[in-house]
Structure formats: structure tokens, C-alpha cells
Amino acid sequence: MPRCLCGKYFGSGYRLMTLTGSTFKKLQNIVGNAYCSRKKEDLLCYAYDATARIYIPDAILFPKDSKEISEVLHLANSDRFYVIPRGAGTGMTGGSLPVEGGVVMVMSRLNRILEIDKDNLIAHVEPGVITGRFHKAVEKENLFYPPDPSSSDFCTLGGNLAECAGGPRAVKYGVTRDYVLGLEVVLPTGEIIRTGVATAKGVVGYDLTRLIVGSEGTLGIITRITVKLLPLPKALRTMIAVFDDMTSAAETVSEIIRRGIVPRTIEFMDNASIRCVERYLNMHLPVDAGALLLLEVDGKEEEVDMLIEELKTVCVSRGVNDTSIARNKEDIEKLWKARKAISPALFQYGPDKINEDIVVPRSRIPDMVRKITALKEETGLTMVSFGHAGDGNIHFNIMLDKKNQEELKKAEAAVDALFEYTIELGGTISGEHGVGITKAPYIAREIGTLELELMKKIKKLFDPNEILNPGKIFPEN
Ligand SMILES: Cc1cc2nc3c(=O)[nH]c(=O)nc-3n(C[C@H](O)[C@H](O)[C@H](O)COP(=O)(O)OP(=O)(O)OC[C@H]3O[C@@H](n4cnc5c(N)ncnc54)[C@H](O)[C@@H]3O)c2cc1C
Numbered sequence: 001m002p003r004c005l006c007g008k009y010f011g012s013g014y015r016l017m018t019l020t021g022s023t024f025k026k027l028q029n030i031v032g033n034a035y036c037s038r039k040k041e042d043l044l045c046y047a048y049d050a051t052a053r054i055y056i057p058d059a060i061l062f063p064k065d066s067k068e069i070s071e072v073l074h075l076a077n078s079d080r081f082y083v084i085p086r087g088a089g090t091g092m093t094g095g096s097l098p099v100e101g102g103v104v105m106v107m108s109r110l111n112r113i114l115e116i117d118k119d120n121l122i123a124h125v126e127p128g129v130i131t132g133r134f135h136k137a138v139e140k141e142n143l144f145y146p147p148d149p150s151s152s153d154f155c156t157l158g159g160n161l162a163e164c165a166g167g168p169r170a171v172k173y174g175v176t177r178d179y180v181l182g183l184e185v186v187l188p189t190g191e192i193i194r195t196g197v198a199t200a201k202g203v204v205g206y207d208l209t210r211l212i213v214g215s216e217g218t219l220g221i222i223t224r225i226t227v228k229l230l231p232l233p234k235a236l237r238t239m240i241a242v243f244d245d246m247t248s249a250a251e252t253v254s255e256i257i258r259r260g261i262v263p264r265t266i267e268f269m270d271n272a273s274i275r276c277v278e279r280y281l282n283m284h285l286p287v288d289a290g291a292l293l294l295l296e297v298d299g300k301e302e303e304v305d306m307l308i309e310e311l312k313t314v315c316v317s318r319g320v321n322d323t324s325i326a327r328n329k330e331d332i333e334k335l336w337k338a339r340k341a342i343s344p345a346l347f348q349y350g351p352d353k354i355n356e357d358i359v360v361p362r363s364r365i366p367d368m369v370r371k372i373t374a375l376k377e378e379t380g381l382t383m384v385s386f387g388h389a390g391d392g393n394i395h396f397n398i399m400l401d402k403k404n405q406e407e408l409k410k411a412e413a414a415v416d417a418l419f420e421y422t423i424e425l426g427g428t429i430s431g432e433h434g435v436g437i438t439k440a441p442y443i444a445r446e447i448g449t450l451e452l453e454l455m456k457k458i459k460k461l462f463d464p465n466e467i468l469n470p471g472k473i474f475p476e477n
Helices: 021-031 040-045 066-079 131-140 157-163 208-212 246-258 271-281 301-317 329-340 342-349 362-379 405-424 440-446 449-462
Strands: 059-061 083-086 103-106 113-117 122-125 180-186 192-196 221-228 235-243 265-270 291-299 322-325 352-359 382-388 393-400
Touching: 021 059, 021 066, 040 059, 066 083, 066 103, 066 180, 066 221, 083 157, 083 221, 113 131, 122 131, 131 157, 157 221, 180 208, 192 208, 235 246, 235 301, 235 329, 246 265, 246 291, 246 301, 246 362, 265 271, 271 291, 271 329, 271 342, 271 382, 291 301, 291 329, 301 322, 329 342, 342 382, 342 393, 352 405, 362 382, 362 393, 362 405, 393 405, 405 440, 440 449
Parallel strands: 059 103, 083 103
Antiparallel strands: 113 122, 122 221, 180 192, 180 221, 235 291, 235 322, 265 291, 265 382, 352 393, 382 393
16 A cells, blocks of 8 residues: 655555554553554654655654563564654655555654763663754863764754764765774664663674664664764864865865865865855855855864865865855854755755765865766756765755656756766765665665675564564665
């Protein structure tokens, strides 16, 4: 039974399991009446994510701890219903959507920062903690948790782990998986396991922690997280560099990397992103620029000015039009506000968005920029690019009206061509948003048959009854 109210239906329909009234009563007994619902108006609130696709769940649940989650999963196996973990629903690939129905398990009550251990530079947290809240809490202690997806004000740490979120600071500091030391996880079969360590390192046995991180809520429900922390950098400088065209900006990024300079962020915005953010926020951005780079360095006070000078030199060598350095904290916040506003601001260009987050080797960014320009000219579609250029991670967006079949066809062909070229350049079709449902049809372009079969076997081993988050990652046969 197809459940998507808009967009394409991805589930097979054959494996659908229903939630009976008596099973719902058992769920009420486990989590309490106040923490589960089947009311239509409640279900609708948990039926979507940032893909704007809508799949109505059979029920929603708000468990309080791993014990309740374990009981729910035991019940799911005996009474046969699907369970779909959900953080804040900001995912870009449909990971938290109940594409085949089932019970959406919202992690918002597991929201405690359990301990910030300053002596050992680690923290223990629950998965429902909002990432930005965690940043603030550790920074108060002069500590630093680098992974910072642009959605950090509203996404959860659990969702970050499940997607292995990146963000602007990944250029210097890496992504979520680089900070996760250990986990508590409820398996799809209901058992509770602990993986990894609470020490600076540890290599005993297979690395189950790394397997769970990035598994998009298909192998287990994360209920407790141990992360490592760094000392908070003492100084920070933020600079914007304005270019007449995208190619010069892209070549600047490649040159920065080639010279071995390591800023903590190299973000870029094309002209279409600059214009829509300006219209949205009205903050005097250079709307005639072809592209803008947002460069940030951190470290010791004496280091950061030197690094900024080096970056300026590279920018000048590639024909930068203008550079300016943020004078104070307010200026820095304003620049990041502009960068983080791109995603929502894009909807000025059209009611629907196709959003990809390809990564190419950083030396090949100029090639990819040329390809995107060519696709834009060939199709006449509204395409907007921005993203984490320092990682070669380009957020490529097509803004359109999906009801217009001609536009939709052209857009799908453009995505196809984009993915093909990404793979040809030695890149990957997703740097941080995951596969979910939107990229499942393309996974076999990047992952070989043997490797894909191995992944499916791992899923089967963890989840023999296919209870947890069905219809994700793997394409339908
Ligand atoms: C404006 C905007 C900007 C963004 N910028 C970035 C960015 O810079 N970098 C980036 O990487 N992403 C970005 N994203 C994508 C998104 O915010 C991330 O993927 C984020 O990690 C999702 O977190 P969430 O709490 O919203 O998870 P959800 O969307 O609720 O879920 C995502 C996946 O995690 C699973 N999941 C959630 N909690 C658990 C748990 N406890 N155990 C097991 N599985 C779980 C779900 O089943 C699902 O598969 C952005 C999104 C938006 C809307």
C-alpha cells in the first residue's frame, strides 16, 4: 500500500506489516499513554523530513530510555511491525520516513548531557541532545566538539551519528565518526549492546562503533554516545573572498589545499545562493559576485593572522575581486547566519528542491564547477550550488515545480549526469546526507555487487525479521 502523499513511492508494498489495536495497547503499556499516539494530527507532524516527502506512520512513540526501546523492539519482532528511529527530522534523504508504515520512534526524551569529563576530554550524551546545545555546553568548559552540520541549531546528535554528519569544520577536523568513541545501542532484535571504549583509543575486536555510525538507523537504535572532545581553539579569524566567477573560486580552493594550508572551513556560495540569501536576510551581500568563499582559521593567536595572510595571497593569485575580515563576533555570526540560511532561502526559486551532496577530489572541483555550468546551460533549469568546498563537497540543488513533468524529467536526467561525472572523477554521490530513500536507486553506481551483498548480509544479521527502518539504503529488487 503506497503511503507517500507526494513524490515517488519507494517501498515494495509487499512486506507491509500492520499495527493492530491490541499491539498499540501493548505499546501504551510500555511507554505510557502520554507518550504514544495514533491521532492523525500527531502522526502528520512526524510524517516528513527535509526531503518534503510525506509518509504517514501508524503510530508515534516517545520512549524515555533504552529499556523501553528494547521492550518495543522485542514486541516489534513478536507482533511484527516496523520501527523507524527519528531525531529532529532534518535529514535530507528520507532516513526517518516510515516509507512502509510502522511506528516512528522519536528520540526527543533521551536528551540529557550525562557528563562532560574534562579530565579525559570526553563526554557521555544521549542521542536526542540538540547538537548546538551540546556545542554550547562543552564550549562553556573551554572544550570543543567540532562536527557542526549547518542544521546544528535543530538536529540531534543521534541523527548526526546515524548519518555521519559533516559540516563546515570538517576540512580541518573531520566528520562525526572521527569523534565517536563508544555507543550503547538497542539492536533490532531488542538486545542492548555496548560498543567501543571510553578511552582515548582501543582496538579490541571488530569496530562495531564505526559500523553503527553512518548506518542510517538501519542496524540499531543509538541510546547513549561517548564522544571525544578537543581543547577550544584560542583564536578565530573569518574572511570572505569575493570572486567574479565560480571557476576562479573553485581554483582557489584547489590551490589552498595544494599548498597545504589547512583552514577550518572553506565554504562557497554561487551567485544564485548569494542572491537568494540577500533577498531573505537583506544583509548587504555582494549580489553581483560570481561566487563567494567563506574562509575560517583557528588556532593560537599568533598563528591565525599568519594563516589569513597566506589565504589572502592564494586568493589574490587567483584573481579575487575583494577580501574582507570579520571585525568582531557579531560580524562572524552574521556571515554564518547567511551561510546557514541558504537551504531555506532557496525556496524563493521554486516550490520543490532536488538536493544532492556529491564529493569530488579537491583538485577536481574546477572540473565539477564547469560540468554544473554546462548542465545549467543545457537544461535551462534553476540550479544552485554551495557547500563545503574545502572537502570537495558540493551541495547541488535544482529548484523546480515537480508537477511540471517536463522540468522533472530534465532534472532527473541532470542528476543522472551529475552522478555519472562524480564517479568518473573518483568522487562519491554523498558526502554527508546519506543514502536513505532518495539515493537508494543510485547506490549500485558507486558500490560494487559483492560489497552491496555483504552490506545486505550485515543488515540481515542485525535484523533478521527486517523490523528496523525498512526501505532505506538498498534499492528495491
Ligand atoms: C538546513 C539544513 C542544513 C543541513 N546541513 C547539514 C550539514 O552541513 N552537514 C550534514 O551532514 N548534514 C546537514 N543537514 C542534514 C541533517 O541535518 C543531518 O543529516 C542530521 O544529522 C540529521 O539529524 P536529525 O536529528 O534531524 O535526524 P533525522 O532526520 O531525524 O534522522 C536521520 C537518520 O538518523 C536516524 N536516527 C535518528 N536518531 C537515531 C538514533 N538515536 N539511533 C539510530 N538512528 C537514528 C533516522 O532513522 C534517520 O535514518 C542539513 C539539513 C538541513 C535541513
